Amino acid sequence: MAKKKEATIEDKLRALYDxxxxxxxxxxxxxxxGELPLEVQDLEDEVxxxxxxxxxxxxxxxxxxxxxxAKKNLIEEAKALIKKYAEQQKNVRNSRxxxxxxxxVEYQELEIQLAEKNIKEFKAQIEQKKQxxxxxxxxxxxxxxxxxHKKGELNDILAETEKEEEVxxxxxxxxxxxxxxxxVKAYDRIRTNVKNGLAVVPIERGASGGSFFTIPPQxxxxxxxxxxxxxxxxxxxxxxxxxxxxxxxxxxxxLFAKYSK
Numbered sequence: 001m002a003k004k005k006e007a008t009i010e011d012k013l014r015a016l017y018d019x020x021x022x023x024x025x026x027x028x029x030x031x032x033x034g035e036l037p038l039e040v041q042d043l044e045d046e047v048x049x050x051x052x053x054x055x056x057x058x059x060x061x062x063x064x065x066x067x068x069x070a071k072k073n074l075i076e077e078a079k080a081l082i083k084k085y086a087e088q089q090k091n092v093r094n095s096r097x098x099x100x101x102x103x104x105v106e107y108q109e110l111e112i113q114l115a116e117k118n119i120k121e122f123k124a125q126i127e128q129k130k131q132x133x134x135x136x137x138x139x140x141x142x143x144x145x146x147x148x149h150k151k152g153e154l155n156d157i158l159a160e161t162e163k164e165e166e167v168x169x170x171x172x173x174x175x176x177x178x179x180x181x182x183x184v185k186a187y188d189r190i191r192t193n194v195k196n197g198l199a200v201v202p203i204e205r206g207a208s209g210g211s212f213f214t215i216p217p218q219x220x221x222x223x224x225x226x227x228x229x230x231x232x233x234x235x236x237x238x239x240x241x242x243x244x245x246x247x248x249x250x251x252x253x254x255l256f257a258k259y260s261k
Contacts, residue, residue: 013229015179026169029168047147054140082108190238
């Protein structure tokens with residue numbers, strides 16, 4: 001059985017840069033999606049909160065209407081008692097009984113007055129709550145419309161990119177599996193520590209890609225020789241020469257074009 005050919009430094013650099021191109025493509029897809037998933041989630045939470053508020057307000061109105069009904073019943077009962085006491089007053093034997101019944105009548109009249117006052121207050125509460133319900137309903141309708149629009153945007157983007165992203169995530173894992181562990185760990189560490197996620201960059205106009213720090217000519221020659229993995233002393237990024245970068249970009253763009261169909 002033929003012995004597997006050991007990867008050269010150039011092979012490792014190409015593999016690392018290919019991995020970077022795949023991961024950058026995934027980053028690009030996620031950037032296009034941007035904050036939309038969070039926006040949709042926030043809007044869903046807001047709509048749910050407004051619906052919960054509407055339900056509570058409606059329950060409050062039902063409860064107040066029940067209280068109004070109870071007060072109306074109390075008024076009817078009080079009126080019936082007043083009528084009863086008035087009839088009884090016609091048949092009293094002495095002033096003490098008459099006065100006692102008069103106090104009962106007076107008490108029931110006060111009960112009626114208090115109940116009518118409560119009903120008036122309850123009706124005012126209902127009007128106030130109905131106004132809030134109307135405002136909340138209007139706000140809910142606007143938020144639901146906005147949510148529908150944002151969901152549509154998100155679904156369109158997902159439809160365009162979800163499949164490609166899934167394939168690229170698998171490819172990223174596959175490429176990592178073909179690179180020695182220590183280099184993958186270094187790559188992941190650098191990628192985590194830099195803002196734009198670029199762990200492997202080509203030299204551009206004599207400087208590290210995305211940086212303004214010039215690479216000394218002798219180091220540029222060393223990078224171009226592809227005999228050693230060189231990192232930028234300022235950013236820690238792994239450096240590749242422009243020719244290698246162009247070759248791998250051309251190769252990987254063909255791959256991306258196939259996945260994005």
